[in-house]
Structures are given as C-alpha cells and as structure tokens.
Amino acid sequence: MSSKDYSTAISAYSSAIEIDPTSPVYYSNRAAAYSQVAQHNKAVEDAKAALTIDSKFGKAYSRMGHALFSLGKYDEAVDAYEKGLDVDPTNSVMKSGLETAKKQLASSSSSSATSSGTDALAREAGTDAGPGLGGFPGMGGAGGMPDLSSLLNNPMLTQMAQNMMTNGGMEQLMSNPMIRQMAERMGSGGGGMPDMSQIQQLMQDPSMQEMARNMMGGMGRGAGGAGDGAGNNMYG
Structure with a gap:
C-alpha cells in the first residue's frame, strides 16, 4: 500500500x-x-x-x-x-x-428538484422537456444544441416572442437582477452566458416560472389537456 x-x-x-x-x-x-x-x-x-x-x-x-x-x-x-x-x-x-x-x-437533491420543475413547466406548456431546449420542435439538434434554421422558423417561439412584447415580458425579464447583470456584461463585451448554477437559480424563481407560463400563453393545451480512501491511515 x-x-x-x-x-x-x-x-x-x-x-x-x-x-x-x-x-x-x-x-x-x-x-x-x-x-x-x-x-x-x-x-x-x-x-x-x-x-x-x-x-x-x-x-x-x-x-x-x-x-x-x-x-x-x-x-x-x-x-x-x-x-x-x-x-x-x-x-x-x-x-x-x-x-x-x-x-x-x-x-444533488437541489439539482433533481430543479429538473423536476423544468419538466413541470414543459408539461404545463403541452410539451415534452426531452433532449432539446424546452421540448420545442426543431430545437433538439446534435449534442442538445438547437437547430438554428428550425429555431428561427418555429411558430411556437414566434408566439412566445409576441406574447413577451405584448404582455410586458421584456420589462419583467430586465427586472430580474441576474438577467439584468447578464445583459450588462454582454453589452460591455464581457460575456454574459449563465452557468448551470445561475440557470438553476432562475428556474427556481417563482416570478420567472410565472412569466414563462404567461409567455407560453397556454400554447399546446388544446391537444393534451395542458444527477476515503488513501487519506485515512491505510493500515489497521
């Protein structure tokens, strides 16, 4: 040993x-x-x-x-x-x-709860969280990255964008301190892509969950009803 x-x-x-x-x-x-x-x-x-x-x-x-x-x-x-x-x-x-x-x-328990929350939001929108982004059709490209051509032509995302603009979603987004800081960093050239812990915090924010539901606007509900070893004196 x-x-x-x-x-x-x-x-x-x-x-x-x-x-x-x-x-x-x-x-x-x-x-x-x-x-x-x-x-x-x-x-x-x-x-x-x-x-x-x-x-x-x-x-x-x-x-x-x-x-x-x-x-x-x-x-x-x-x-x-x-x-x-x-x-x-x-x-x-x-x-x-x-x-x-x-x-x-x-x-580990926190990550599991966050994942469950994401799945619940997807189900409420009438989608499957699946391997893509939020389960939207055309957003599950190689390695989980979105297919950009499908993304730009996705009617569900177009609807969400319209809902965001008409329902004050942009103002709600910018009222979140974390998102505002990301936007400021991006604007100053300092990056701004969130890490996983930041994403988890956002997903656990009740106001962000409510805003997501509002932006989705009930889309899709008509059809479906909605991760000692060596240091401990090896011998004896």
Missing part, C-alpha cells in the same frame, strides 16, 4: 483473509486498496464484511463511506459516516467525509 502497488496489495490481503478470515483489519485494508483502483463496489462489500466481524471497527465505516460516495450514493455515504462517528466520535477523517457527503447530497 505504501508503494501504491494496489493490485499486489489486494492479492496479499486476499491471501491474509484465506489464512485468517476472522480479522476485520484485512477486509478493511483490502477495501481501501479496492477504492484506490476504483473498484468501489468491492470496497463496499469488504467494508461490510469487516463490520460483520466487528460492528465497532470504525475504519471500516470510513472506507464504506468513501466507496459509497465515489459511487454517487450520497445518502448511504452519510449513513455510513454517521454510524462510524457513533463508534469513533473523534475521527476527523469521518467528520470531514460526513460534511462533504451531506453537501453533495443537498446539491
């Missing part, structure tokens, strides 16, 4: 387990080695095996938490770290891991 020869370490720990299958240390250390070669599912299995032998073996919880986090199972990682801190409350590595897992879980 010290020389970072992880495949050989896995082989050596496996031999140790054959000799003494009752040691949680060997399973826990092999779990750490598996994580170093990105075999996180095997790391979880070994951490569980170590805890079956000794439910108070703190490092096994730490290694399980790391492996679960690496697999994107943030809620399970949080649970593993919390259980580990129950048996080893002063473990700074698990405290840090728990904090990171909680933040990632919250971020």
Whole structure:
C-alpha cells in the first residue's frame, strides 16, 4: 500500500483473509486498496464484511463511506459516516467525509428538484422537456444544441416572442437582477452566458416560472389537456 502497488496489495490481503478470515483489519485494508483502483463496489462489500466481524471497527465505516460516495450514493455515504462517528466520535477523517457527503447530497437533491420543475413547466406548456431546449420542435439538434434554421422558423417561439412584447415580458425579464447583470456584461463585451448554477437559480424563481407560463400563453393545451480512501491511515 505504501508503494501504491494496489493490485499486489489486494492479492496479499486476499491471501491474509484465506489464512485468517476472522480479522476485520484485512477486509478493511483490502477495501481501501479496492477504492484506490476504483473498484468501489468491492470496497463496499469488504467494508461490510469487516463490520460483520466487528460492528465497532470504525475504519471500516470510513472506507464504506468513501466507496459509497465515489459511487454517487450520497445518502448511504452519510449513513455510513454517521454510524462510524457513533463508534469513533473523534475521527476527523469521518467528520470531514460526513460534511462533504451531506453537501453533495443537498446539491444533488437541489439539482433533481430543479429538473423536476423544468419538466413541470414543459408539461404545463403541452410539451415534452426531452433532449432539446424546452421540448420545442426543431430545437433538439446534435449534442442538445438547437437547430438554428428550425429555431428561427418555429411558430411556437414566434408566439412566445409576441406574447413577451405584448404582455410586458421584456420589462419583467430586465427586472430580474441576474438577467439584468447578464445583459450588462454582454453589452460591455464581457460575456454574459449563465452557468448551470445561475440557470438553476432562475428556474427556481417563482416570478420567472410565472412569466414563462404567461409567455407560453397556454400554447399546446388544446391537444393534451395542458444527477476515503488513501487519506485515512491505510493500515489497521
């Protein structure tokens, strides 16, 4: 493990387990080695095996938490770290891991909620959010980019633009501080394309959601009824 020869370490720990299958240390250390070669599912299995032998073996919880986090199972990682801190409350590595897992879980939940909100707006407009932009026909080009020729001739977008101009949509847009700042940056040559976090903030803004519904003007409703490993003392 010290020389970072992880495949050989896995082989050596496996031999140790054959000799003494009752040691949680060997399973826990092999779990750490598996994580170093990105075999996180095997790391979880070994951490569980170590805890079956000794439910108070703190490092096994730490290694399980790391492996679960690496697999994107943030809620399970949080649970593993919390259980580990129950048996080893002063473990700074698990405290840090728990904090990171909680933040990632919250971020993941927020992204999921934003995606659900976008889908709901699309359904209200009588469209499918789909792979394109808002599900409008002709807007799902290669890589999710719009087909510009279809975009310019899209009657739904023409209708939306007309609704925006007649219903005060432009004024509403510019009243949003984030959009106003983007427009100012674009006007000064400093760019202005929003990043994903800004888009998510806009989509979560109730006033922006209401404005989107107004701009769509009920289009389409007639037809349908409307994403520890090495730092935790590898040994023992």
